[in-house]
Amino acid sequence: MGLLECCARCLVGAPFASLVATGLCFFGVALFCGCGHEALTGTEKLIETYFSKNYQDYEYLINVIHAFQYVIYGTASFFFLYGALLLAEGFYTTGAVRQIFGDYKTTICGKGLSATFVGITYALTVVWLLVFACSAVPVYIYFNTWTTCQSIAFPSKTSASIGSLCADARMYGVLPWNAFPGKVCGSNLLSICKTAEFQMTFHLFIAAFVGAAATLVSLLTFMIAATYNFAILKLMGRGTKF
Secondary structure, three states: OOHHHHHHHHHHOOOHHHHHHHHHHHHHHHHHHHHHHHHHHHHHHHHHHHHEOOHHHHHHHHHHHHHHHHHHHHHHHHHHHHHHHHHHHHHHOEHHHHHHHOOOOOOHHHHHHHHHHHHHHHHHHHHHHHHHHHHHHHHHHHHHHHHHHHHHHOHHHOOOOHHHOEEEHHHHOOOOOOOOEOEEEHHHHHHHHOOHHHHHHHHHHHHHHHHHHHHHHHHHHHHHHHHHHHHHHHHOOOOEOO
């Protein structure tokens, strides 16, 4: 058997769906965790600088942000490990193994392992769907603030007075209602929106949202591939090319 023929046989049985899902998972998790971490740091600085001068007003928020950042570290580590395991499981259930090493019988342990991956991936998909929805919240808040700034910058587009156009962090539950000032209005808000810090944080949250979406797509792909592979192993007792 020549080298080209051997490579061709391996490529025919490669788990392309799992390969694509793994790459998308690594990309999405890296984007979500990296950008999300920096966006939370930027939000902390914006709150401290413009929305409250009393540390007690945003002390709880700071603790929540730091807790989320630690969760991000764990999330990144877990998904990189789990993605590698799913990719290995995808290779295990392909025809490439049978073509290279000969026919084999799928053991009960192998079927149980595949079923376990299906269950875990399904649960992760449901959990990550909630994460994806939550990642849209800061994008919504920053987009509303940016829209308000656009109305201030172009007053002809709105009938409201510039001084009445505000961004109130208390309205979104970011700060308690007794926080002072808690909101920024008019030209002061416009100056905040023009800062590089605000622009960077806004775009980082958008990137984190895109990363969460990519990770969700990868999990759905993993779930479909793992379910299909398990069905083949269970019903036919052989590998697949999926």
